[in-house]
Amino acid sequence: MVDAPAGAALPARSVRSLDEHAAAVLALAGPLPAVTLPLAAARGSVLAADVAGAVDLPPWDSSAMDGYAVRAADLRPGAVLDVVDDVPAGDTRSVRLPPGAAARLMTGAPVPDGADAVLPVELTDGGTARVRVEDVVAAGAHVRRRGEDVRAGQVVLRAGDVLGAGAIGLLAATGHARVEVHRRPRVAVLSTGSELVAPGEPLQHGQIHESNGPQLAAAAAAAGAEVVAVAVVHDDVAVVREALAGLAARADVVVTTGGVSVGAYDVVRDALLAGGDAQLVHVRMQPGKPQAVGILPDGTPVLALPGNPVSSFVSFEVFVRPLLRRMLGARQVHRRTLTASLATEVRSPAGRRQLLRASLGWTTGTPVATPVGGPGSHLLGALARADALVDVPEDVTHLAAGAPVAVIDLREHDA
Numbered sequence: 534m535v536d537a538p539a540g541a542a543l544p545a546r547s548v549r550s551l552d553e554h555a556a557a558v559l560a561l562a563g564p565l566p567a568v569t570l571p572l573a574a575a576r577g578s579v580l581a582a583d584v585a586g587a588v589d590l591p592p593w594d595s596s597a598m599d600g601y602a603v604r605a606a607d608l609r610p611g612a613v614l615d616v617v618d619d620v621p622a623g624d625t626r627s628v629r630l631p632p633g634a635a636a637r638l639m640t641g642a643p644v645p646d647g648a649d650a651v652l653p654v655e656l657t658d659g660g661t662a663r664v665r666v667e668d669v670v671a672a673g674a675h676v677r678r679r680g681e682d683v684r685a686g687q688v689v690l691r692a693g694d695v696l697g698a699g700a701i702g703l704l705a706a707t708g709h710a711r712v713e714v715h716r717r718p719r720v721a722v723l724s725t726g727s728e729l730v731a732p733g734e735p736l737q738h739g740q741i742h743e744s745n746g747p748q749l750a751a752a753a754a755a756a757g758a759e760v761v762a763v764a765v766v767h768d769d770v771a772v773v774r775e776a777l778a779g780l781a782a783r784a785d786v787v788v789t790t791g792g793v794s795v796g797a798y799d800v801v802r803d804a805l806l807a808g809g810d811a812q813l814v815h816v817r818m819q820p821g822k823p824q825a826v827g828i829l830p831d832g833t834p835v836l837a838l839p840g841n842p843v844s845s846f847v848s849f850e851v852f853v854r855p856l857l858r859r860m861l862g863a864r865q866v867h868r869r870t871l872t873a874s875l876a877t878e879v880r881s882p883a884g885r886r887q888l889l890r891a892s893l894g895w896t897t898g899t900p901v902a903t904p905v906g907g908p909g910s911h912l913l914g915a916l917a918r919a920d921a922l923v924d925v926p927e928d929v930t931h932l933a934a935g936a937p938v939a940v941i942d943l944r945e946h947d948a
């Protein structure tokens with residue numbers, strides 16, 4: 534049995550809208566400095582500088598077909614041409630094609646000087662010493678011109694672009710083995726609560742499995758962050774303060790969960806107020822009402838999210854993720870939104886913007902959002918099925934089935 538702390542006047546809280554609080558959180562940090570990474574380590578990172586192609590693409594005139602390099606003017610159905618050369622892909626010779634002749638070549642092989650078209654093998658008898666032309670092609674046919682895709686020196690990707698598979702392919706093709714990107718933010722997660730027991734351990738009455746830490750770590754990694762620690766501490770202000778200081782030394786951002794509300798043991802609140810520069814906030818949203826933000830004594834930003842699992846999930850989405858995306862250097866830090874038709878009616882508390890977990894589907898091309906799991910912020914059962922958040926404005930208390938609603942699309946993963 535723990536002695537209850539003496540009752541004290543509750544500390545003051547700023548009351549903010551979701552957008553006001555999100556803006557305050559975003560102001561805590563900017564893009565992190567640039568680092569140079571090998572391409573294999575750069576997927577999901579964001580370019581810190583424009584990148585220009587180092588070579589033309591294609592680097593030389595190249596064949597788009599297996600067939601014969603020819604001069605189009607020599608082609609007539611029934612004509613027979615001497616095959617004077619054989620040019621596979623990877624042939625580094627400079628070959629010149631004399632008039633009236635053909636050179637056998639393969640897709641991706643350099644087109645000989647003097648040739649102006651590629652005659653696909655299907656339009657010939659396939660001969661190797663002499664080839665009979667069965668149908669003709671025009672000048673330029675099936676020749677990929679040097680530089681027609683990308684010119685050397687041309688900017689191919691811009692600072693702020695997120696490196697997906699296509700961008701990595703483009704960088705490799707244009708000659709880049711390494712690339713300058715913003716460093717990924719290092720995130721430390723701290724779960725607080727004397728009731729928390731590691732998953733896999735048996736539960737006693739009054740205990741629950743610690744789920745917010747793994748959940749937030751997964752969300753941070755999916756947002757492109759490097760998760761450096763997931764720590765759990767019991768409800769003790771001194772222990773929380775020590776843990777915060779230790780985690781801050783290793784991280785660019787510390788994210789905590791639990792202990793931020795108005796309870797007698799809300800220790801994150803008390804630890805933050807006891808040192809550094811912190812603000813308690815009451816955000817006009819559901820879930821996610823109690824929040825705190827601050828700067829720890831060493832200058833590291835800390836975001837304190839509520840402990841209810843759905844509240845911490847939603848708070849991460851609308852507050853933490855945009856900050857991480859900004860630190861990563863992304864131009865677009867917010868999720869995509871779309872308008873969907875609501876599958877079932879929804880009620881919402883007056884004066885609180887509700888973000889309701891939902892599953893997205895399509896009916897003949899129209900997005901449909903089906904709320905899952907109910908509004909309670911303890912309801913984890915359906916969280917895994919939610920791939921969208923229905924965004925109900927503060928002043929709306931009822932939406933009928935079929936109503937158009939704004940939806941935050943959670944399906945994209947960045948890392």
Ligand SMILES: Nc1nc2c(c(=O)[nH]1)N[C@H]1C(S)=C(S)[C@@H](COP(=O)(O)OP(=O)(O)OC[C@H]3O[C@@H](n4cnc5c(N)ncnc54)[C@H](O)[C@@H]3O)O[C@H]1N2
Pocket residue numbers: 724725726728729741742743744745746790791792793794795796799820821822823838839840841842844910
């Ligand atoms: N008198 C009032 N009580 C509460 C208010 C209020 O305004 N007045 N606000 C409620 C709202 S809204 C929320 S949200 C919660 C948030 O409180 P805390 O951030 O202090 O969170 P805790 O009390 O520590 O925990 C809440 C709930 O979540 C469970 N939890 C906490 N951490 C974890 C974890 N890591 N993994 C899984 N589950 C966790 C915890 O056991 C509690 O059940 O406050 C309301 N109360």
Ligand code: MOO
Pocket residue numbers: 818819820821822823839841844910
């Ligand atoms: O606002 Mo709380 O975050 O309802 O669960």
